[in-house]
Amino acid sequence: MDFDLTEEQSILKDSLDRLLTDKYGFEDRKRHMAAPEGWSAQMWASYAEMGLMALPFAEADGGLGGTPVETMIVMESLGRALALEPYFPTVVLGGSFLRFGGNGDQRAEYIPAVADGSLKLAFAQVERNSRYDLHHVETTAARDGEGYLLNGQKSVVLHGDSADKFFVTARTAGGPRDEGGIGVFLVDARANGVSVRGYPTQDGARAAEVTFDNVKVGANGVFGDPENGLPLVRRVVDAGIAALAAESVGVMAAMHALTVDYLKVRKQFGVAIGQFQVLQHKAVDMFVAIEQARSIALYATMMADSEDEEERGRAMHAAKAEIGRGGRLCGENAIQLHGGVGMTMEYAVGHYFKRMTMIDTTFGDGDHHLYLLSAGGGLFAAA
Structure with missing residues (x-):
């Protein structure tokens, strides 16, 4: 199976990463957080201009006809930047209700407004x-x-x-x-x-x-x-869990990058602490957790639009369980390897761990979903 991004998907990823790198540094984020809305209206307009709001909707409804893969790309980038804008509740959750539960008139009324950024859900x-x-x-x-x-x-x-x-x-x-x-x-x-x-x-x-x-x-x-709206709710939540899994990969990757950079510049006993083998092992544990999270996030993305509620649910339980475990490992190691500075509000790594903690508890933490996965017979139930 080919897991490489298409040319269009690569352009989307590169364009969004470039925008966030240029406009969404840690100091920018603190300024956006202090705004009355708690996020940046200017960045929201930039997302709309890039077409991010229209991505998941069918072209017939005024969207761009994207797939869950495009949503995965966007959410991972937003996670890496710790973006504050309400993309997840508006486009992922609200958009899923419109796509899966809306009739023709409802989609025609609301999807164009979501796509141009004027309607927040x-x-x-x-x-x-x-x-x-x-x-x-x-x-x-x-x-x-x-x-x-x-x-x-x-x-x-x-x-x-x-x-x-x-x-x-x-x-x-x-x-x-x-x-x-x-x-x-x-x-x-x-x-x-x-x-x-x-x-x-x-x-x-x-x-x-x-x-x-x-x-x-x-x-x-x-x-x-x-x-009988519960099946619709479950389908929307499953789409949300897949998106959160992708965001988690971005958050975890950012924590790992910050930690490795810190190990290279922080000195103890006259040498960079990254030269101590036990700390290298901790960084490798983080890297392994990220790759495992990336794999399960990709699986969740592939299953996000499945019509089979049982199979889709098992995939999301597995994603939540693995993301919860790996995210906690990455966050705890990142804080420990940074020492006291990792706990301060002035340094980014603690904010990433806070975001990882909130992702874990949204729609059920890892332990909750591990129990549900076990009760359902595991990821691949016996025939």
């Missing part, structure tokens, strides 16, 4: 008691004529304070942990009854607590089957 799914269970939904959606009335609260909505619209999971029937009776609704962030409280997360990004109090949603705000 967020996925409001996590609740106080849900932990990592996608089917634990206490937010309710009650019938109101042809539409619905939403009531409930969502937590840790990634970039929720910047979103123009939310994709919200809400229960139309059944109990809080039933897999049936879950619908997906698109809600305007400025609708009556919606309140948003934003805050910074530990990795420097943004999230929000979002409350819905008798929020009216019309029939055009329903995505997919309102009585």
